Amino acid sequence: MQVPWLEPGDPLPDPASAWGEADPVPGLLAAGGALDVPSLLQAYSHCIFPWFSEGQPILWWSPDPRMVLEVARFKLHRSLRKTLAQFAATARCEIRVDRNFEAVITACSKAPRAGQSGTWIVPEMVDAYVALHRAGFAHSVETWIDGELAGGLYCVAIGGAVFGESMFMRQPDASKIALSALVCLCRRHGIAMIDCQQNTAHLTSLGAREMPRASFVSHVANAVQAHRQSAPQWNFEPVYWNEILSARHFSTT
The missing domain is CATH 3.30.70.3550 (Leucyl/phenylalanyl-tRNA-protein transferase, N-terminal domain)
Incomplete structure (x- = not known):
């Protein structure tokens, strides 16, 4: 073939x-x-x-299958919940969206993808996603501590369909904080699912699961169409943390 x-x-x-x-x-x-x-x-x-x-x-x-994280099934383990609560209550810590997309994707490009010995975000990819960001379809969710970029992720968003791409961290839990913020943003705007592409133990521990490709294709078609006229606003307000911190949606482990 x-x-x-x-x-x-x-x-x-x-x-x-x-x-x-x-x-x-x-x-x-x-x-x-x-x-x-x-x-x-x-x-x-x-x-x-x-x-x-x-x-x-x-x-x-x-x-096929496709790894996805349904935001309603996000597992907020006790230790991460404590970290997020401390982060949200600290004035020197904040989540920023699209403040420095190029810095985020460049940092992600220096780390290997799970299961690979080298980076997959080659310079051609960096240029492509920077262009996609400037066109309004790629976004960064950034963890800032003491005025420094401590970690983050970038994703692609078309209407209500969100596709996670890569994460990085320079301080402990900084990438998990950014992912948690993305979950909060998605919940706030009625986005049901984040594409994770491939199965990893880390994603499974956070509630991600495999979905048949046909079902995922149907979800994406519906999500793009549902938000065609009113795409979500890509920003993050501190009140968004309530989407997970006040919902008691966390594991006891």
Whole structure:
């Protein structure tokens, strides 16, 4: 079975045609194409994302099943709840959204993705997502402590569909704080789910689970359509912490 080769501007194949478990690389859909804003919007709207290393062509993926975090199922363990409560009550700590997207993605690019020995956020990817951010479709959620960027994450958002990409931290729990803030923001705006792409033990511990690709494709189509006229405002107010801190939605472990 051969992976389709795309020229810039070619439409991406149907996600259902991605390689399955019996194929050499499950989830691989296509190679080539371009990383411009229209191509990325087409990809994410159809549950496809780019992932490749230095020296490889652009590779497009749509794994089945898909790892997702339903924000209503977010597991706020006791230790993290304590950390968040302290963070929210401390004047020198704050969450900022889109304050320094380029610094966040650059920091993420210096850390390897789970299961890989090297970085996957190559310079071409950094440039592509910075352009997507400037177009209003990629966002950073940032943990700031004492005026310094301590950790954060970046994601893609199209209407009410949110796709998590990568996180980093320079201080303990800074990336978990940013993810918790993203969960709060999503709850506040009626966004039901955050795409996590791949299964990891860390994500599972926070409540993420695998979903059949067909179900995920249906969710994304509905989420994009539901918010087509009124996309959520990407900002964070301290009151948003109440979405998880006042809900008693946490584990006792």
